[in-house]
Amino acid sequence: MVILRNIVARISQSVGLLVVVASFALGQSPESWPLQPGIYFPQAPLPGKWRKSVGAVFTTTPPELTEEVRVSVPAVDFNIQRGLTKHLFLASRFQTQFVQSNLGLGLRWATPLTNRLFLSAGYDVTGWLGALQIKDVFASEAYGVETFPSISMGYKLTRDLRLTVKSEAIIDLYYRSQVGNLAVVYNRRAINGFAFTFILEQPFYNQRHVSVGIRAAYSNFNWQLWSLYDTFDRNLFYPQLIFGFIL
Amino acid sequence: MEGVYTVSNGASQFGDQAVLKWTYLFTGTDTTHYLSIFTGTDATYFNLEGTPEADSLVLKGYWRKLVNASIGEVRLILREKHNGKLQLFKGSLAPGDTLVVDGLYGDKSAALNNQLTLTYNRPLNPKPFSIMAHRSGGRTSDLLPASENSVEIIKLASRLGATGIEVDVRFTKDGVPVLYHDNTLNLRLIQKNGLTGPLEDYTYQQLSTLVRLINGEKIPTLEEALETVVNNTSLNFVWLDTKYIGPMDKVQAIQQKYRQKALLAGRNLRIIIGLPTTEAVDSYKALANKDNTPILCELDTSITRSLDARIWAPRWTLGPQTDEVLAMQAEGLTVFVWTLDEPEFIREFISQNHFDGILSNYSPVVAYYHYIEQQ
């Protein structure tokens, strides 16, 4: 019964996806596509041009770490990108919750495959830092370095709506944690997990465009929860809601 | 047979050292002997029972890594190395002989086909040290075979390396003290039954009829838990964590009742009341008579001193606080640290050698690093 259910579900999902993609493809007559602002869509900015966004990322904490306290933790999210060549661009991202922050810098290479389908490959390095000084509770700080090789596929669903699917590997390079004057360091290179992001970019109101989507990360460590000292050697699920205004 | 052993075959899975320690479970007049093995990787413990087979002692059971879901069966035999030759252990060692425990282990449901060889190296660190298991033994999220704060995990605690346990005390709506950690009934801790909200909204009858912990056990009363500690285990320390707000006299009465029971049974058992908050401190201060009511204070040193507590227990995330720890110990206090699970920090805290005990969800890790420590 379970097998049958899985087969039916798989077939339905596959057919559904095929029809959705095909329908969008068939439904559009060949025409020129208007230039739109975007942050996630895998299309390089013109050389020398900047792209920016500001928004928030809400990360839902896994029950293994926060137990009965299941919350969606917001972080302020800034993105800035600059075109280097027709295909190559720099991408930087800063996320902060004030007591802990994360700065990423990466390089992306993007190319159109058709007039609607785009592809990019990227490599980002991020450094994160957290510090908590709370009387009788914390005298702790930690910082670390992670790297994220990624591939993004972008598809112009309609003239106003663009979908980006990004897959990333999460690799730990360095971790240092200190309580009081005692510190531990892990500097082994280890695959920490992977993540998939689904983002829609479109106009929202007036001339303001937005990025809205979700990121599903399965990882052994999440920098935002460093102060919970995850001891599990297994990937936990960190769903994220992403909302950003493209400036 | 207890001691620190060198791991030869099996080192890639379990690390190059292992601690072997016997524990006991009493059931009426029967005593069951268990051999625990703690290794330095992935919070691993072995739960083995010894059975005489032919002319040898066979140790059978399972191994488990707490940090992930790795588990497998194991079958070991006790041997001795005599004049360089391996032979079955005859019951006593001649000078120059070495104990060897070897056999096979499996992975998940696979057959036992991996070699494991442990060779005696040195005795366990004899320094007194409290290894206290959080939530009566360990966290439900570590996929233990018994639920946290259950009678069953209290019976398992020694095999996980603990010499004492911390239990979480709350009151039902009709005033029965029970063991439960969280603020609400939730699916992290209990099997799905639709009931929501604080445990304190329900009577003991409602809870005992309709609510089961995640592995099927009942929520135990504090008395059932202490009865188990006194009658079934060799644990020597119980830390009653105050999760309730309100009068403490019922818990005090139970603490004193089971202290007397332990004394009558010839047990060296300390049952102390933990004060984690200012509300708990106020409840303690409101007690009419504080005689024979040992307390542990988790707040700062000045509050601890003002209460005349005999144990100070700061959070580990404040760091080693060496000056404060030494000062409190100089005044005759015992100092524990809680709730420390990160293996590298456990190793560092133990190697610094200042605290008198560690409260942890990973008592196998604390046991390993404590027993291998060389004075």
Place this chain on the structure above:
Amino acid sequence: MNIRLQTIVWLVCLFISSLTVMAQQPRVRRQQRPLPTLTDTTRGPYTLVVSAGGGLSYYSTHLGVPATLEQTHVSRFGVPSSLRVMWYPDHRLRMGLETGWTTMYSYKGQVAGDNAHVYVSAIPILLVFSMPLAWLRGTDRSLVRRLAITAGTGMYVNHSRLDYAGTVFSNTNSLGWMAAASYTYPIGRKIRLAGELKWFDAVAAENAAFTAEIQFVWRAFSW
């Protein structure tokens, strides 16, 4: 039942996607609204839209009945109600808040001759995003402009009522999400009637319900 529900969900997806095809194709015979320019310097009208409705719900995940109960009877059906306030800007994406009340399930049984009854319900408090399938093409008469997909995330207040050895009302908050597909039919200048199929999932409480609702949609004001 899980098979049927999954199949229904994916059939709905197929239906929506095939309509999307129609939506994207030029409609030469129909009068078209002028295309909004993506970089237009003057904004279009913003509208505040309130919808309220109700219908039928089916609890569509596993439920737990204590093994101590005998002669148990389980009900998975309920009558949900919804209230949603949305901001419709001058483009496809819409945003708003949703709340309401949904029965999850109930069960009853006997323990040693005494009756026990448990009733579980939830109040969602969700941030929702919604998009009509067609936006740049078609008119209000076009089917696909009336079809919309909605997704939301937020909190569910999970209620339980226990009747056994006394009565206990209690509740626990849980994070969760929602996904829905709707068809909206205009019946007046400011009033619409909508049918919506919706999936509620209060993740931490593991409560999930599939609902079918009729909603009155009131375009309260525009500016």
